[in-house]
Amino acid sequence: MPTIRAPAKKKTTTLTVAVKCRPLNRKERDCGRDIVRVKNNKEVEVLDPDLSKDYLDRIQNRTKEKKYCFDHAFAPHSTNLETYRKCISTVISGVVQGLNATVFAYGSTGSGKTYTMVGTQHDPGLMVLSLNTIFDLIKRDKSSDEFEVTCSYLEVYNEVIYDLLEKSSGSLELREDPEQGIIVAGLRCIKVHSADKILELLNLGNSRRKTESTEVNATSSRSHAVLEITVRRKQRNKYKNQVMRGKLALVDLAGSERASETNSGGQKLRDGANINRSLLALANCINALGKQQKKGLAYVPYRNSKLTRILKDGLSGNSQTVMVATISPADSQYHHTVNTLKYADRAKEIKTHIQKNIGTIDTHVSDYQRMIDSLQIEVCQLKKELAEKESQLSVKPTEKAADDELSWLNVLSQEISENVQERINLQKALFELEETNLQNRTELQHLDDAIAKQPASEKDGTVSEALRVRRQDILDNIRDNDEAGVNYQKEIEANEKHRCQLQGMIEEAISNNGNKTYLRILSQYRLLGMANTELQFEMAMRDQIIHNQREAQRNLWNLIMGLGLDEKQILDLAAKQGITIEDWTMTRHPGLSNRGQSPNLASGGHAPFSYGLSINQWHSRSSCIYQNYQHVASKSFSQDRWDLSPMFCREEHHSSYYLLAHDNSPPCVRFRNSDNWVGGGHPIPWFGTPDKHPRDLRKSYPEMITPASSRNESHLLAPALGADFGQGKKDLNRQNLYKGPHGAISSSSQDMFKGVGEIVNHGRTANGFSRFIGSEQGFSTRNSRHMVSNHPSLPCIPSYTSQSPKT
Numbered sequence: 001m002p003t004i005r006a007p008a009k010k011k012t013t014t015l016t017v018a019v020k021c022r023p024l025n026r027k028e029r030d031c032g033r034d035i036v037r038v039k040n041n042k043e044v045e046v047l048d049p050d051l052s053k054d055y056l057d058r059i060q061n062r063t064k065e066k067k068y069c070f071d072h073a074f075a076p077h078s079t080n081l082e083t084y085r086k087c088i089s090t091v092i093s094g095v096v097q098g099l100n101a102t103v104f105a106y107g108s109t110g111s112g113k114t115y116t117m118v119g120t121q122h123d124p125g126l127m128v129l130s131l132n133t134i135f136d137l138i139k140r141d142k143s144s145d146e147f148e149v150t151c152s153y154l155e156v157y158n159e160v161i162y163d164l165l166e167k168s169s170g171s172l173e174l175r176e177d178p179e180q181g182i183i184v185a186g187l188r189c190i191k192v193h194s195a196d197k198i199l200e201l202l203n204l205g206n207s208r209r210k211t212e213s214t215e216v217n218a219t220s221s222r223s224h225a226v227l228e229i230t231v232r233r234k235q236r237n238k239y240k241n242q243v244m245r246g247k248l249a250l251v252d253l254a255g256s257e258r259a260s261e262t263n264s265g266g267q268k269l270r271d272g273a274n275i276n277r278s279l280l281a282l283a284n285c286i287n288a289l290g291k292q293q294k295k296g297l298a299y300v301p302y303r304n305s306k307l308t309r310i311l312k313d314g315l316s317g318n319s320q321t322v323m324v325a326t327i328s329p330a331d332s333q334y335h336h337t338v339n340t341l342k343y344a345d346r347a348k349e350i351k352t353h354i355q356k357n358i359g360t361i362d363t364h365v366s367d368y369q370r371m372i373d374s375l376q377i378e379v380c381q382l383k384k385e386l387a388e389k390e391s392q393l394s395v396k397p398t399e400k401a402a403d404d405e406l407s408w409l410n411v412l413s414q415e416i417s418e419n420v421q422e423r424i425n426l427q428k429a430l431f432e433l434e435e436t437n438l439q440n441r442t443e444l445q446h447l448d449d450a451i452a453k454q455p456a457s458e459k460d461g462t463v464s465e466a467l468r469v470r471r472q473d474i475l476d477n478i479r480d481n482d483e484a485g486v487n488y489q490k491e492i493e494a495n496e497k498h499r500c501q502l503q504g505m506i507e508e509a510i511s512n513n514g515n516k517t518y519l520r521i522l523s524q525y526r527l528l529g530m531a532n533t534e535l536q537f538e539m540a541m542r543d544q545i546i547h548n549q550r551e552a553q554r555n556l557w558n559l560i561m562g563l564g565l566d567e568k569q570i571l572d573l574a575a576k577q578g579i580t581i582e583d584w585t586m587t588r589h590p591g592l593s594n595r596g597q598s599p600n601l602a603s604g605g606h607a608p609f610s611y612g613l614s615i616n617q618w619h620s621r622s623s624c625i626y627q628n629y630q631h632v633a634s635k636s637f638s639q640d641r642w643d644l645s646p647m648f649c650r651e652e653h654h655s656s657y658y659l660l661a662h663d664n665s666p667p668c669v670r671f672r673n674s675d676n677w678v679g680g681g682h683p684i685p686w687f688g689t690p691d692k693h694p695r696d697l698r699k700s701y702p703e704m705i706t707p708a709s710s711r712n713e714s715h716l717l718a719p720a721l722g723a724d725f726g727q728g729k730k731d732l733n734r735q736n737l738y739k740g741p742h743g744a745i746s747s748s749s750q751d752m753f754k755g756v757g758e759i760v761n762h763g764r765t766a767n768g769f770s771r772f773i774g775s776e777q778g779f780s781t782r783n784s785r786h787m788v789s790n791h792p793s794l795p796c797i798p799s800y801t802s803q804s805p806k807t
């Protein structure tokens with residue numbers, strides 16, 4: 001099979017980010033004011049909407065004023081043509097030379113995305129201007145090359161892809177093509193010879209696009225629209241067999257909105273939820289990609305929505321990409337404007353790698369082959385649909401009633417699945433926010449230390465000034481993230497409410513319907529499927545945490561061992577880093593023949609778990625506290641053996657706690673609340689509710705409830721471990737744990753400990769991810785999520801306390 005040849009060079013480039021501010025509309029002029037200032041064609045300043053703030057507030061940084069700088073910024077009076085000339089035209093000329101380009105408008109509802117992309121007759125939008133340029137360039141081309149231009153236009157509505165160039169398009173599927181990346185199977189590609197023809201198609205497609213009138217925008221787009229133009233250039237000169245293929249994707253996103261603002265309900269509300277979901281997925285991708293550039297690898301959740309899968313190339317692959325962030329200058333839109341600018345600011349970090357798509361004539365033929373294949377698939381699909389429709393017409397009334405019942409159930413289960421997916425997205429977002437703030441707070445602490453250490457003579461110097469500016473930035477970020485976190489939590493609450501309604505509907509259907517058993521099994525099956533999705537996400541998150549901690553431990557051990565330090569030196573060094581080593585109780589393992597080897601690596605062979613070390617400052621993503629717990633007296637590195645004694649490992653991550661326990665009882669996972677061990681015989685992971693109480697999975701899915709148990713301790717059998725420790729050691733161990741050198745556990749709380757594996761809470765409030773991970777009904781928020789596990793893969797390490805991030 002012919003393939004597109006690897007190009008000679010790949011050029012790395014960053015996203016071009018432009019901000020376009022629309023004028024105030026009449027309503028905004030009458031009852032609000034303009035709070036956006038565009039300066040020097042690059043800077044955007046958003047004033048505090050609260051006019052009551054005075055000079056003192058301003059000099060003390062108590063206003064919500066924000067300043068950003070972008071590649072381009074356009075004031076309200078500027079036209080689409082100006083935007084096009086300054087940031088799009090060069091990208092478009094590349095398309096005729098075999099390069100890919102993506103242009104997308106991002107902003108809240110009513111901020112001017114469609115105006116920017118489609119425009120009006122007097123002020124044509126970027127789609128129209130780009131198409132005219134492409135045909136102009138082809139017309140003016142002096143070479144004898146042959147050009148062919150094709151166009152497709154799709155929309156993603158409620159996570160379903162429709163062809164806007166088809167009169168009554170069915171839903172289309174996404175496929176991964178090894179050469180072309182993500183493609184939409186069965187999407188019509190129409191050959192066009194002039195810009196006018198494409199504009200005709202564009203208008204036709206736009207008339208089919210789903211729009212609604214909302215409180216904020218009379219013609220609000222309810223779907224994301226992607227216009228794709230492909231230019232194939234068959235070369236006639238020395239590279240006779242070569243075909244260059246440039247692709248231009250022009251994207252008009254649906255607007256993000258809040259249900260309360262748009263005053264919508266029913267279908268509109270559902271659309272809004274789906275739009276927000278895919279935009280949230282896009283925002284998460286922008287976040288992750290931004291982080292990737294700053295800190296190396298980060299998981300980019302493209303697969304969370306169809307939109308992000310379609311935009312994948314534009315965000316990180318082979319594409320020159322321009323993001324036009326559209327904002328409203330109205331004071332009532334302050335929150336949306338700042339939110340859009342924040343994501344636009346992050347998008348500046350995103351890098352793409354552009355290269356010419358050069359293929360052979362054969363490749364060109366293979367493209368046609370692919371088109372034929374996809375048309376054949378479409379024909380098969382249509383035939384199948386026709387056959388189904390025919391058979392539906394001939395079904396008996398009783399069968400039809402049963403079918404109706406089932407299709408109702410399908411709709412319901414679809415809603416449940418969307419509800420779960422939305423919650424996962426929100427919780428992920430919350431998790432990211434919390435993580436960012438954790439890092440922010442650590443940096444804040446370091447900055448405070450650095451500022452305090454500045455000599456008096458330097459207090460007014462440039463270094464001090466830079467530190468203070470950075471400190472203010474971090475404070476702003478923390479405050480913004482906290483605000484965003486509160487909003488996410490509200491959305492999670494709404495999501496939870498919706499979930500309860502859905503649950504009620506299922507229960508009602510079960511009690512009303514004749515075929516109860518079947519429906520019950522079916523609904524149980526679906527609910528378990530949903531629960532499974534949540535569990536998988538939780539597992540993935542935990543794997544990530546464990547991976548990060550291992551990394552940190554490994555690095556640290558390698559460093560410490562490489563230095564060949566003795567215990568005292570290590571303790572001194574740790575103290576300098578602000579780390580207190582509570583209890584040095586490691587003895588050497590027979591398997592560790594020399595002290596140069598990282599104890600963390602000693603987990604192989606017969607060792608049921610590994611030794612490790614974690615220190616907050618060294619940790620790349622999470623804050624951890626580990627506690628090694630042994631009945632053996634403290635031993636130093638110089639001793640001969642690493643003793644495999646019973647051990648506890650405590651980890652704090654986003655207010656989630658794990659503790660590893662090894663004793664002679666069967667390995668188990670235990671849960672406890674602030675006072676007692678709780679739960680039945682077969683505990684399962686728990687998911688936090690949006691409010692203060694974690695959600696009981698069995699409550700959410702009552703079909704999963706196992707007979708209640710009066711026992712206040714729950715055990716979940718884990719895979720057998722090699723460790724087998726005497727029960728007798730347990731009490732002593734517990735005692736040691738309670739009486740750590742720093743008195744980590746208060747004497748009153750000692751009474752709470754009724755089994756192995758209790759955990760000390762260092763007083764961090766539980767939120768974000770901790771809501772999501774392991775806990776049980778009735779936990780107090782303060783002591784929040786306690787989970788005890790003896791997972792064999794988690795490392796056990798010496799005892800430390802690390803400084804909690806500043807709150």
Ligand SMILES: Nc1ncnc2c1ncn2[C@@H]1O[C@H](COP(=O)(O)OP(=O)(O)OP(=O)(O)O)[C@@H](O)[C@H]1O
Binds near residue numbers: 076255
């Ligand atoms: N630069 C501009 N000049 C004049 N009017 C504008 C401008 N930008 C937007 N508008 C007007 O603002 C209103 C909302 O714009 P538009 O429909 O483009 O918003 P949107 O971001 O696409 O909204 P949604 O996401 O809800 O589809 C429209 O009436 C549009 O004509």
